[in-house]
Each structure stands twice: as structure tokens, then as C-alpha cells.
Amino acid sequence: MHKVLIVDDESWVVESLKDLVDWNSYGFEVVGQAYNGVDALEAMRVHQPDVVFTDIRMPEMNGLELLQRGKSLPFPIHFVVVSGYAEFAYAQKAISYGAIAYCLKPFDEMEISGILLKLNKTLNAAKPSLDSSLIHLLEDPNAENQLKLQDELKKYDIKDWNTAGIVVVVSVGSESLPDIYERVIKLKIGTSKTAYLLNSRQSEALRRKWTDELPIGVMGIGVSEKITDLKEIKIAIANADLLAHQFFVTRETGAYYPQAFKYNELNQQMMEMSHAVRDRDNKAVNRIFEHIEVLFKEKALTIQHAFQVYNMTVSFLFKLGQTENILYSYEQLLQSYKHVFDMLDELRSLAKRYLQASDSHSLETKNQAFNSILQFVTLNFREDISLQNLSDQFFMNPSYISQLFKKEVGETFTAYIAKLRINYACELLDKDESSVHEIAEKIGYHDYFYFTRLFKKITGKTPSQYRNDEH
16 A cells, blocks of 8 residues: 555645545555644654645645655655645646645545546556665665665675775666676666666676667666765766666667766857847857757767756746746656757747747736746647646636636637647748648648648648748
8 A cells, every 4th residue: 555644734624635535445545644844744754655645835834845855855755735726836836846746625536536546556667676675775875874785785796896896777768677697786766767786897798798789678778987985876876867868869779888078068058048038039049059959969968958958948938937947857858859859959949939929028928827828838839739728737717718818918829829830830831841731730730621721811821832932
């Protein structure tokens, strides 16, 4: 059974949530409850719950602070934030702080049941192997944990680690590495990621093997520098993890080893990007993108830098705080783009559309909640988005969202989506060799004839006429 802690400053809320669903039938048991953030933090240390349901507004320590402090504990916790205040700002902060869900009071049985189903699946998939219990030793490198780590290394016959050294190997993919036959410490660090601690001699032998052929089912392997200080293991895992994702940059599966990356050069380019966006200088933005693309082609940057480029560019365009609006994780980048150059193409197109837009006032309004909706629509206009989707996503009435579009943007939601799609279709017709039918599919229209009628209504030309005129 997965353990649950419920936190709310009103006891009747705690009891109503406990009685709402049959927790055991979903694989959970409520092991404790707390009525303020301070007591909740102590209860988390005692019970080590898998999941915490917490209210946002509480005395002494609110739910968002509890979430932040809970994330620093040496064991993983999934947070579900609940509130009686239907304000997107709370949901946005909760998700950016690491909450996996946000729901409103009074509780809906179907909503809570759905969350528990997803959580049960996630927790079962991430169930640690026997060796993964060692992860908490790496989180807090105190003297006691150092001694425990030394005992584990002896147990796995990793000898002379303090002189010969330890190497961390991280693999990304659906399969574990089949080539490691000797005893090693194996840590499951993600759904499709595994870290291995092994002696440097074994890593050298495997290096030659992986250079010739990567194991089936493995997309990337990252190998850290040799370390002789156990306090450095956590950093070595992070470095090997970055290298294991280098296939996102190189467009090739393979094993990757430590090298010098051009951090400072990218930082300089992103500083110039902020100035170019501020000045609405599209030529400068394109020049910066070209420079960044060269850095990636030289394999001088990592997926961490791709993550940085994506978030900072979107932040510049939408004037959002970088620290509170984390838009993607590495895994989301991999799900959204085949490689970093696909990502750069989309960012370049996004920047062009907004820097050249005559109605730039529509990118930012006085209504902060609506700005978040506008940002979401602008980034996802090719998807099948409806007012109901937005209502579910941002906890607002669909009719109210519709009114906001007319008030803040000056046109209906449908008209705004159509304008974004047709503008993007114009870009594709100008530079893409795809057929008109394929372009219609790319921008979210599956009815070719509807697309052509809409295109002519907005541009005054059919798609074919537009392409011929541009060429």
C-alpha cells in the first residue's frame, strides 16, 4: 500500500477527504493527518508518505512552502495541492514547485479517484529496486551516510574506490545495460533511466565495447569522470545523466564521455537574445538563433542548454519570470521534439510571429490569469484546443474565458486560433515543400476544404495562390 498524509487547517475537510473514496481499493492507506504546515513537515519525517494532499492556505506555513520544504526531504513525495480558491496563480505556482495535481474544494469523488489511479500507476512504475534504497544516502552526504556507502561498496566488491576510483554510468532507454556482468551498484533514477556505480577498470573495458555497438533498447549512455570522494557521487550521477541525453543534440544514439562545453558562450547569446526581444529586433533574434544552432552542431552544448534556451526564450517573449514558470523537463523536451534542431526551428518561428505581430498588445494584458491562458493557446494552437479544455486546465468557466478573449484580445477565441494557424500556414507554404493538404494537417485542420476556405477568407488568396505568389 502507498502511504498518504492529509494536511488541512480545518479538521472537517480532512475527515471529508478521508471518507470520500475507498483508499485501499486504489492501493493507498491514509497513515496520518496534520492541521498546519509545521506539524505536517514533522509528520512527513515520521511517516515518510508517498503522497501528501495539502491545502494551500494554512497558518504558520502555507501549502506551497510545505511543498518546497518537503521536496528537500531525503525520500520522494508526490504532492496534490487542494484549495477553495479557483485562482490559476495558485495552480501555476503549485505545478512549478513540483505538485502533480491541483484540485478544488469541495472535493469531487471522480476527480480524486482519477488522481489516485494515475498516482498508483506512477508509484508502481517507479518502485525502487533493492539497491535504489541507497539513493537517500547520496542526498545527505553526512559522516554516518558516508560510512554506510563504504559498507555498500564493500558488499558489491567495489574495491580500492578511494585510490582506483569509481565511475558512474547512466543509461537512457527501455532496457537495462546487458554488458555489466560484475557486481555493481544499480540505481533506478527515472522511468527510463538507470545509474550504475562501478570501478574504473570495468568502465574502461565497457567503453571499447559501447564504442563499437550500443546495446539494443538503449538510446544513450553517459559516463562520468573518475571520482575518489563519495561526496561527489551525486554530482557524478547528474553529469552522467546529462551526457546520456546527448543523443538529443547529436541526433545519434551512442555512449558519451566528459568534454568541455561552451557554457559562457551560450550565456552571452541568451543575454543578447533578451535585448533583441526587448527591442523587437527580428534580424538580431535570427542571428542569435543561428549562432546557437552552430554551437549545438559543434556538439558543444547539452540537453541542459536546450532546456535553458527553450525556457529563457519563451520567458523573454512572454515576459514571464524564469524561476516561476518552468515550462519543460528533459523528458518533456524528448516527448515534444525529435532533437534540439526541431526545437530551435519552432522557437524561431514562435519569435518571428510575435516580434512581427502588429497587434503586440495582445501578447500581454492587465489580466494576469488571462495572460497565462493566452500564452498556453499561443504555444499550443496547433493542438485540438477548446474552451472546455482551457476551463479544465485553468479552472475557469468556459463562458468567462470566451468573454476574456473578446475583451482583452478584441476577437473570439475561435478567430484568434484561426489567425495563429493561418499565419503559421503562410510560413510553411513559403518554406516547406509539403503539400497543402499536409500543411493543413500540420496546423491542426483535418478538413482540407474548410482549411482552404478559411485561408482565403483571412488572406484573400487560396493556399496555392499564396505559395505561387511568394515563390
